[in-house]
Amino acid sequence: MTAPAAADLLAWYDRHRRALPWRAVAGERADPYRVWASEIMLQQTTVTAVKPYYERFMARFPTVEALAAAPSEDVMQAWAGLGYYSRARNLHACAIAVMGEHRGRFPDTEEGLRALPGIGAYTAGAVAAIAFDRPAAAVDGNVERVMTRLFAITDELPGARPLVRERVLNLMPPGRPGDFAQALMDLGATICTPRNPACGLCPWREPCVARRSGTQESFPRKAPKKAGVIxxxxxxxxxxxxxxxxxxxxxxxxxxxxxxxxxxxxxxxxxxxxxxxxxxxxxxxxxxxxxxxxxxxxxxxxxxxxxxxxxxxxxxxxxxxxxxxxxxxxxxxxxxxxxxxxxxxxxxxxxx
Ligand code: SF4
Structure with a gap:
């Protein structure tokens, strides 16, 4: 069995990458502000739901400076409807911190980004990789699904997350970390979907362990959730x-x-x-x-x-x-x- 290679995924990405409003065109460096804002918006929400909010938000706050200077009610109002409002408060606090503590420039390392309000492991990895081409892992639900299927990781999430992260870092190509991170996201969103993954179109169909055993949909394994009381x-x-x-x-x-x-x-x-x-x-x-x-x-x-x-x-x-x-x-x-x-x-x- 062949081992999965980043080159196969990147070749697929070069042909099929999604055009997204926050994504730089091929060969151009992404704007950290746009990448960061989109990643915060995309947490727990779909690309389709986020797009119109993102466009309006960027028209209203085109730079981190404009966002930091805005009254908090304006930020909350532009966010209304996206849910999870603590993210909007942190978004605003983060913009203020970038202006006040970093002279308007986002830190370019995972550690530097993680020190900012509302930026957790996933967002720090995503911004470091996409905006600064750092070899950082951005592990979200899509990436967890791809990796647990690719390697048939049977450990339950969230406990399996460090292992997933390790697998991503092992596969990361030295030259194109940002594209690799986005390619993994795209593969999870468009091919390696939760139901009926399109394995026939997948650049990793040969090395994928779950596909070979026909058990794709049994991954990722998850610890049962407790339902909240009404x-x-x-x-x-x-x-x-x-x-x-x-x-x-x-x-x-x-x-x-x-x-x-x-x-x-x-x-x-x-x-x-x-x-x-x-x-x-x-x-x-x-x-x-x-x-x-x-x-x-x-x-x-x-x-x-x-x-x-x-x-x-x-x-x-x-x-x-x-x-x-x-x-x-x-x-x-x-x-x-x-x-x-x-x-x-x-x-x-x-x-x-
Ligand atoms: S072969 Fe199928 S299950 Fe495996 S990574 Fe590709 S789409 Fe996902």
Whole structure:
């Protein structure tokens, strides 16, 4: 059996590389800012979902300097809809650190990059390899899948990650680390897919151990995940007669930190709707809307029951809240779960 060679993968990449908005054209050096921003956006999200956000984000913040100088609400608003908002906060903090501590230039080593806010092992490896051609491993889900199949690694993830990393580094060609990293990503995304991998088109079909035994789809092996316990809560949509909506901003740290929301109860397992009126921001006639909103966060599923009420035009917002005029709602950084709440209350995309 032949051993897998980087040259075969690179020859395939030279013919089939994906054209991506953050990717430099063949032979040109990638812009570290664009590579870094795209890698942060791509965590837990697909290329198709990221593309329109990325284009808008780059039009608004074309340089690390522009991003660092922007108010955090603007960054959160440009991010809204991508989820995992701690990444947006770290993105902003990282841009500020690059400007403040590195005179606007990203460090060009894995270690230097890892010292920046929000940059973990994967992102540091990806930016070091793609933007600076450092021989660094960028191991994400795609790469784990390719490598565990190629070598039939039966150890379960995430424990098998160091072994996967070692295999990537062993295969890395000295001349083109950036292209090799991107070629592995492309192979995982387009050929070595989770279901029905197109092995017939794969440059590593000969040396691939899993393909030879027909066990491709049994890799990667994963330790079973524990499902989070469902939490419940109530969300209160209060509309003033002048069209303004009662909102507040979530605390800066923690889940959906810094994002906008309508007032809600606590979100917890066993929350009883019978007592929801006590959690409402006003004593008034609340109308319960159906069906409840369901949303799945990384660690738990959530079910929010939406209540709606109206208030006179001269109603003042309680402390820590604000009435946002209807025409300004588009500027509020709502997370996806709140967009669902607003949609249930009749503020869908067309109603905003
Ligand atoms: S031969 Fe098939 S399973 Fe093996 S790396 Fe290629 S696409 Fe993946």
């Amino acid at each position: 939490r419940h809560g109530a969300a209160f949509v209060l509309l003033r007669q002048d069209g303004a909506l009662l909102l507040r901003t979530r605390p800066p740290k923690g889940l959906l930190g810094g994002m906008a929301e309508v007032p809600t109860s606590e979100w917890r397992a066993g929350y009883e709707l019978d007592g929801a009126a006590q959690d409402a921001p006003f004593v008034t006639r609340w109308h319960r809307l159906n069906p409840p909103v369901r949303h799945v966060f990384t660690h738990f599923p959530l079910e929010l029951t939406v209540f709606r009420a109206e208030a006179p035009a001269d109603t003042a917002a309680p402390p820590g809240m604000r009435f946002t005029p209807r025409e300004d709602l588009g500027r509020e950084p709502f997370p996806s779960v709140m967009l669902k709440v607003l949609e249930t209350a009749g503020f869908g995309p067309s109603g905003r």
